[in-house]
Amino acid sequence: MTVDDSKVTSAARATGAADGARDINVTGLGKRYGAAHALHDVNFTLRDGEFLTLLGPSGSGKTTTLGIIAGFVDPDYGDVQVGARSIIGMPPRRRNLGIVFQSYALFPHLSVAANVEFGLRMRKVPAAERERRGKRMLERVGLADFAQRTPAQLSGGQQQRVALARALVINPTALLLDEPLGALDRRLRQQVEIELKGIQRETGVSVLHVTHDQEEAMIMSDRMAVMNAGRIEQIDTPTNVYKYPSTRFVANFLGEANLLDVNVRENDGARAIVNYADGSSGAVHVSSAHGTGGSGSQGTVCVRPERMHFASDDEVAENAVCGTFVSCLYLGASLRCIVQALGQELIVTCSDHAAFTSPEPGALVRLAWDAADGQLLANES
Amino acid sequence: MMALRTIGPDVSGQSSVRAAAVAARRGRWGNLLWLLPVLALYAAGLVLPLGITVRRAFELGAAGWSDLLHNSLFTGAALNTVIDSTGITVVAVLLAYSLAAAIWRGGAIARASLTTLVVIAFLTTVLVKIVAFNALLRDNGVLNTLLQALGVIDGPLHLFPGRPAMIVAMVQYVVPFAIFPILSVMVRLDKRVEQAAESLGASPWHVFVHVVLPLTLPGVIAAALLVFVICTGFYVIPATLGTPRDQLLANVVALYALQLVDFRVASAVAMVLVVVVGVLTVLYQRAERATR
Numbered sequence: 001m002t003v004d005d006s007k008v009t010s011a012a013r014a015t016g017a018a019d020g021a022r023d024i025n026v027t028g029l030g031k032r033y034g035a036a037h038a039l040h041d042v043n044f045t046l047r048d049g050e051f052l053t054l055l056g057p058s059g060s061g062k063t064t065t066l067g068i069i070a071g072f073v074d075p076d077y078g079d080v081q082v083g084a085r086s087i088i089g090m091p092p093r094r095r096n097l098g099i100v101f102q103s104y105a106l107f108p109h110l111s112v113a114a115n116v117e118f119g120l121r122m123r124k125v126p127a128a129e130r131e132r133r134g135k136r137m138l139e140r141v142g143l144a145d146f147a148q149r150t151p152a153q154l155s156g157g158q159q160q161r162v163a164l165a166r167a168l169v170i171n172p173t174a175l176l177l178d179e180p181l182g183a184l185d186r187r188l189r190q191q192v193e194i195e196l197k198g199i200q201r202e203t204g205v206s207v208l209h210v211t212h213d214q215e216e217a218m219i220m221s222d223r224m225a226v227m228n229a230g231r232i233e234q235i236d237t238p239t240n241v242y243k244y245p246s247t248r249f250v251a252n253f254l255g256e257a258n259l260l261d262v263n264v265r266e267n268d269g270a271r272a273i274v275n276y277a278d279g280s281s282g283a284v285h286v287s288s289a290h291g292t293g294g295s296g297s298q299g300t301v302c303v304r305p306e307r308m309h310f311a312s313d314d315e316v317a318e319n320a321v322c323g324t325f326v327s328c329l330y331l332g333a334s335l336r337c338i339v340q341a342l343g344q345e346l347i348v349t350c351s352d353h354a355a356f357t358s359p360e361p362g363a364l365v366r367l368a369w370d371a372a373d374g375q376l377l378a379n380e381s
Numbered sequence: 382m383m384a385l386r387t388i389g390p391d392v393s394g395q396s397s398v399r400a401a402a403v404a405a406r407r408g409r410w411g412n413l414l415w416l417l418p419v420l421a422l423y424a425a426g427l428v429l430p431l432g433i434t435v436r437r438a439f440e441l442g443a444a445g446w447s448d449l450l451h452n453s454l455f456t457g458a459a460l461n462t463v464i465d466s467t468g469i470t471v472v473a474v475l476l477a478y479s480l481a482a483a484i485w486r487g488g489a490i491a492r493a494s495l496t497t498l499v500v501i502a503f504l505t506t507v508l509v510k511i512v513a514f515n516a517l518l519r520d521n522g523v524l525n526t527l528l529q530a531l532g533v534i535d536g537p538l539h540l541f542p543g544r545p546a547m548i549v550a551m552v553q554y555v556v557p558f559a560i561f562p563i564l565s566v567m568v569r570l571d572k573r574v575e576q577a578a579e580s581l582g583a584s585p586w587h588v589f590v591h592v593v594l595p596l597t598l599p600g601v602i603a604a605a606l607l608v609f610v611i612c613t614g615f616y617v618i619p620a621t622l623g624t625p626r627d628q629l630l631a632n633v634v635a636l637y638a639l640q641l642v643d644f645r646v647a648s649a650v651a652m653v654l655v656v657v658v659g660v661l662t663v664l665y666q667r668a669e670r671a672t673r
């Protein structure tokens with residue numbers, strides 16, 4: 001709850017700040033490599049002060065999108081604007097964007113201090129001010145004592161922070177991060193995630209962050225855009241993307257999902273009445289704003305494993321199906337049960353409380369879920 | 382934190398590292414056996430004559446060495462060698478750098494054709510090149526005929542035999558050698574480092590001066606040392622394209638050994654060359670290692 005609230009306020013502050021003059025608007029972006037479409041009509045806005053993550057599997061076009069915004073890749077069509085001004089064709093050096101690569105790409109022949117001051121030197125900032133700002137930025141990332149070392153003398157995590165300081169010191173319009181945590185081990189990564197988010201809050205800089213790690217995206221982002229095969233499938237807050245996935249891909253990519261084939265009987269765009277494979281009818285939420293079938297069409301309903309529960313025979317439920325209990329795994333904080341129903345294996349997770357006793361394998365069980373917890377997905381195009 | 386991160390690989394890796402070291406040691410001795418014929422060849426063809434050279438050179442005695450240092454044939458050739466080698470090194474490395482950059486940055490076609498040209502130049506024997514330069518640069522050669530036909534000059538330019546022809550041929554000979562160490566450093570540069578510099582506001586010139594040049598410098602140093610070493614050994618090109626005044630140290634060695642049949646002086650001059658080349662080779666190997 002508290003996490004949600006803080007995200008809302010920071011997003012609100014962000015949009016209110018400068019009436020969109022520092023927003024980065026990406027419209028209709030496309031890029032082809034030979035016959036292969038790397039990007040397909042990509043649209044989004046990086047709002048001023050926002051932490052937006054591009055999340056997607058390998059090869060989905062995240063780096064290409066970032067490269068086009070940074071100016072390293074020319075798009076075949078589409079536009080990138082800062083405020084109302086297009087920056088297509090502008091050389092990277094004039095775009096004033098801070099970039100951090102997965103490989104950090106520090107200047108190996110320069111000291112940490114000289115690395116951080118590089119952007120200021122290029123901007124002809126006087127030496128005294130340059131040193132002062134460089135030093136302050138190194139303090140902010142906790143590396144003040146390492147100023148005279150070379151990058152090779154730092155650990156991976158420290159190099160990552162130098163790269164961040166180097167990108168931040170120029171007061172960029174936005175920070176573009178291409179899997180900046182990809183080279184760190186898990187424990188360090190979680191620590192840096194929190195640090196990075198803290199620095200972003202403090203400085204109020206907009207961040208466009210690229211990752212294929214869903215946990216990382218959930219923890220850090222104000223909003224996230226889920227990419228697949230060169231398209232953005234859904235863009236929303238992490239909570240909404242998880243709770244209300246709009247496509248099969250998003251439902252599967254983010255956490256676990258039970259995907260049920262249904263016949264749509266009624267669909268008013270917000271709520272739908274559907275028939276499951278066993279003929280039973282139920283009510284579900286329509287999560288996608290567009291692309292769901294009307295009455296009589298085939299569709300898919302997504303139900304998260306933790307939103308299904310075992311129900312007694314007399315319990316009244318908006319959705320209920322019968323099945324056979326298969327197995328149950330004890331995971332410490334939760335239990336992960338598998339039930340054969342509707343011609344497929346359904347996953348049900350429930351928290352480990354004393355009241356729950358696992359049925360015997362082969363036992364008949366009844367699964368139920370609320371209408372709000374079933375999502376009718378957009379049809380595949 | 383760093384300790385934590387290294388525990389895994391260290392503990393599990395230690396025994397396998399040791400096993401690999403043992404295997405490597407056994408492999409090294411095994412390899413030596415195969416090397417025996419080559420070693421025998423080197424012992425007979427290089428170490429033995431070198432030993433004889435050193436002994437002969439010392440037979441010269443203090444007075445002989447002092448004479449040598451006042452011998453204008455030697456001092457002149459030594460001066461020529463230093464001046465020519467330095468000049469050629471500077472010019473050749475500059476040319477090689479731009480060529481390497483063109484290969485590195487060029488499109489697929491430019492890259493393939495330039496590489497082919499370099500390899501052809503590299504593999505063409507020096508005698509063929511000499512004949513070609515002769516045809517090109519002599520008084521009634523291609524260049525002079527062309528310039529006269531165009532009315533640029535009245536009489537022929539005396540380029541051959543002489544320093545101009547010699548220098549051009551030597552530069553042409555060493556450029557391919559200089560390209561490889563430079564190119565090998567360039568291709569290993571991380572494109573993202575340059576992109577990072579660009580994104581921080583660096584113009585193409587600044588990217589070159591502040592990033593590309595410092596990072597390719599090890600290759601430049603290695604190339605320069607290599608070219609210099611090759612230059613100190615030039616014999617055929619000065620002998621065929623230069624006048625007697627343009628001769629280098631190797632030609633003086635040949636003069637004493639083959640024409641004046643004074644092996645002691647020949648050995649002494651040769652030893653000077655060997656020492657200079659030896660020191661430069663050690664430096665080159667250091668520099669070359671730094672490029673990896």
Ligand SMILES: Nc1ncnc2c1ncn2[C@@H]1O[C@H](COP(=O)(O)OP(=O)(O)OP(=O)(O)O)[C@@H](O)[C@H]1O
Nearest residue numbers: 033037038056057058059060061062063064065212
């Ligand atoms: N320079 C290029 N030439 C040809 N194809 C390219 C090039 N760069 C990217 N691609 C292709 O474009 C598609 C998108 O690549 P991109 O690097 O944007 O993916 P990504 O989402 O960043 O993946 P990853 O998570 O692996 O980094 C891929 O199919 C890739 O093969």
Ligand SMILES: [Mg+2]
Nearest residue numbers: 062063064178
């Ligand atoms: Mg990528």
